[in-house]
Amino acid sequence: MGLVRALLPLSRVTARLGPGPGRRLLGAALTRCLAPGWVLLRPPPAPRRLAWAEEATAVYRTLAEAEGARPRDRDLLARSLVWHAYTLVLVGRCEQAYTVLDASSDVPDARWPPAQRALQLHLRAQALFGLARLDEALGSAGEAVAAYRRLVPARRDRTLGGLPGALRTYALVLAALRRTEESVAAYEECVGLLRDMSLGELSHAILVRVRALCELTSGLEALGRYEEALSVGREARDAADPVMVRVAPEIVRPLRVRLFADLARCLEVTGDLAAARTTAAEAVAEARTLAVRDRAAGEPLLVMALDRLGDQLGELGDLAAESAVRRELVELSAALASERPDVYEPLLAVCLERLAGCHEASGDRRDAVRAGERAVAAYRRAAALDPPVHEPQLARVLADLSRLREDDGDLDGAIGDAREAVALTRRLAEADWPVHHALTAGRLRVLGRVLHRAGDHGAAVACYAESEAILVDEAADSGAGRYAASLAAARSGLSLALAGEARAHLADGRADDAVAALRSLLALTRRADGTHVHARCVTAFADARAEHRDTVVPAWTRATGQDFPTFVYRLSKDVSGESPTGGN
Template structure:
């Protein structure tokens, strides 16, 4: 097997160039700085070797410039390197070095280097934000200098930048002004829907494109037309104005059989066809204009790759001038098999002219709505108007005994098939002239949406006469060899279109052979046959996609990784993608597991925790068999998957399920950390999670031990690299504080919380972006200051936290307003602790108002903290003699808790019971609400009874209090007997295990 450059051992020049590939211009100062920081063992000679290496396109007095293709290859290597190295590895400091050396570089080149770094570092979500100022400058300030930079830099930018929504929009602002030969575009689908083009649509000129109803399909042609030109168009064609983007963007609005809007991307030089059904069609442009196309009845034809194959093979002829073609029948069946199992196949062996004509005529009568492929294998005879196809009873001296190729083409095209492909694999009779071939077919064929023909006439010499059929079989199964990518049919395409087959024939046919196939097509090509190399198919047992070559494996792995990483991928498709990735090799199997863990994190962030846990479990299943084959790669990945699975279970409070996974993760990472220092931070995070799981399981001493070990490990790591490991140290200190608190050791909990806040403060002083983390640590400190009754200190701590989060919320409201509301609620509690209840009410109202706005705008996960804030507000309003307002606040809290309890039964039962008690208290204060107060108290008591039944130790006192409250409410209503029975129940609940009260 050929070893690609990326698979070979990396020489020193390649290493240094890989690190420098982020830079647009590489000066001697940058080369020296990167070499010393990342490769201190490499000598000065490596710098000289790089300067004169084949990787460099040009050298100048100020620096070198890499060849663009080599730079992209080096960036892909750097991307893998960054992904494989831990965060504390020297390579992750590369961007700081480039920034320092290039501090005086022009803003445009600095932006180019910044987005390049974001792409190779995998921080794709940040690319749009980095490009946004440039887009604003071009669209709102008309900065031509930026346009010129973008035109020159486009080919240098990583694909991830070019594919980003803002990158694509920037490209549109330049495309109309730059010749296509200097500014190639390969975007097939716009990354933004029409409705989101905004500023871009305002700065682009309009062009007109055509749309046409064709039965239940809509044909959209992206080619710009001149509205004043006189051109012939099919009936029912309309010209629509759209912004001049590449591709064109439209939105097909919901209606009729369409349940949702569909965003369309139309190539600028081609057409697309979309199923729209029989109802009206509404199209919206990027400018918000809506165009209505009239209703049209559904067409008789349908789409899809399932179709018919008619193979006509003539091996024996009755005339002596036509010697036998012994291999015709076998070749015909090989071609038919190459079109796949979705085709119904029929073969005519050695037919007469009458049999062929009758069969083709019958095809027209049957009118099948799928694709039709007709393959003819046999002799062709010269005749007026073009070659004629010879059959068993044909006579070379009598033209009427052979079938004109045009007639066969017309009969096939008139069959009613949605697509028609005619393959004429014919041979010249011995002794015939060589100066004749197939002319173009008639141009008036409109019965099929696409019609194509491939025709060849080869000499009757040994070896030539079966050349085309054998080559066509290989082409259909493998794809073209003469393509730059080198992988044949693309692993990304589920189907192969007729247009792709014709292009492959024209580019891949060996030029030294005596006859070149003539091809012809008309219409819009669609799916003609399944792609045998589609990476997301079920490969037969005797076919391994790894055998398709390294180029195919690389592209297939990239595509499959995208499928695995897409949160919208179905479980079935993701399972198939992972299985096929493993087929590509054990190293690809590890990549699949890593992709599963990545998508699991995104699924969890979207609230799909069950799907996320399943993805982590799938990754574990993939990795376990690979541990023996690739321990260096598979073991760290397995540790990460186990950690991820335990995290998902812990988020759902499933401590029993989380325990085994995190325990195995700790043990595995502990072994790895002995010889691999980069695994020490990973061990620390597993210990931290292990502590949380142990705490959730009630094993508080063991939880404290795990938390203390995590703190000790991160403290040592922070001593070695404070910038990298301070955040983890602060988190683990906060966790340690909570573990101490669980054991009643509050002073030690406070000490740990103070240490965590101190670490975060150092971090925030070094980097203002760390203020959000400092605010979180202040929250933990505040909690333990209150726990030890340092009331004034707790107030000061929370006051600082609120001020900090108020500033953050002003800059980034979507991110920090929920956290500000949380801090306001805590500040209100501190004010109440100090006896400043009016201040507590005012602050609590602000917290409730902020939470309420966020919930109203869709943040339903904030209903619980909103209800908690409303409950506290009700308490303080009641103590200030404002019972009506207290009832209102408590009732709203009860309403939110009811919703939450209905969605997750049992999880919010205690909170609902507490809110009902608060409502009962407020109603009792109101006086005329006492009957309702008793009802609320009764419901709370019933909830506490259910909680006590499952966790008596935790809810004993809460149930006793609730029953006592209910007895008081009933006494007030004059129901003394019922109240007395409740007091007896209170005594029974509080009794010791031996029954002594």
């Protein structure tokens, strides 16, 4: 190819001197320059290749439209348009590539060799994928795979890796459509074909191999096939070695970042936490290098790599190091959000949530609240841009912020956040009852807990009682097991609130109201299996009798016509004295 490129000026002179044969010679030379060379030779810059493609198309169009044009000239015009589309796909101009591919199909009476038709279908799939028209891309990729299966392409037709390359594109589209199992199956077939290639054949598909192995590792990790992902990932790591980074840095370095992040996750799950941390740190280092050279491509990957490193540090219990990583992650996400709020505001909110969790685990309650407040603000901005997607997250993070404020002693702020979370979740339930109705019960528990701590026992009882009613209703439709833990937590909180309400009424001299609360508490023990609920009931009745015998006993008799109970405990199926998960 180097000699052909060196002779291009001479070919252009020949085209001017002999318009027919000279132009055909120039077109052939330009097309040869566009063809991928040996993988270890750095390709010409993309703008130069695009200029060659445009020039080749112009040359062949002149020949095809001239009087007395040969049929072969129309064939070559169609082929040159396909090459033009190929260069456009390489530089990410997918809309224009799609238009050029349509133009190649419209060349009158052009003859299409099977390999060229397969290449056209493959390029169409890649252009549609770049335009996010995934269903159409899947159709074109499937047609390309079928076309390649029907032929054994010549060496010059392996532009995008032939059948393995088409399978890799097909798998990539399936992954984007979240059809992960099908995607992994296609990647496995692609990798199998690549492993069977000779060294000479593989030299024209080595970038396809690097991509397919890295993307297969990601797919296996997503499916939870961690041991297989580690095995393939080691092969991918060898394929994406520093030599390949030097040959095609813009392709291989981003692949290495994602590969190291996926391997870190697999190592974490399989129990090798030290290796997971080391691999996550490698992902961060690779992403930093990429960000220095290409900020637009590198910074989003740096966000992903830092998040993975933060996860590994958290698993190791290194809270100080995790906090430093989370802070850097927030700063980077905030910078990105200022430029692309529609994309990065939700990411910033997630990063702030995790920073708040890190501060909370470290005991830094004030810092946790500040991070939580910023997370709520970020979700508000995201919800303003796309309410259906981000309002549910806003409701969730408001409930989390309420809990953080409660732990920090700011009960008024906690009540305000919890009330907003409940109101927002109720509104969401009106639009999507099956999803958000059960979530309302959880938000009510958060509000009930902070109201109980603030001494508003009646309002807390109302929240817990409604939470219990919602969960009983949901359990009747979906089965008791699904909501058992949440229902136990609601009843645990309700027992606390009722006991607190009874004490408050007795302290204020309202014995009749106290009896109403005690009767509700006694009724609760009849439908709750938690030993701790029964124990609270026993304690509440014993304390009422011991401290307010002269008022509570007559009030009970007036209300029930019976003597004040001396034993209210019921044997429970749940022998544990601990509060249930998520209890109060």
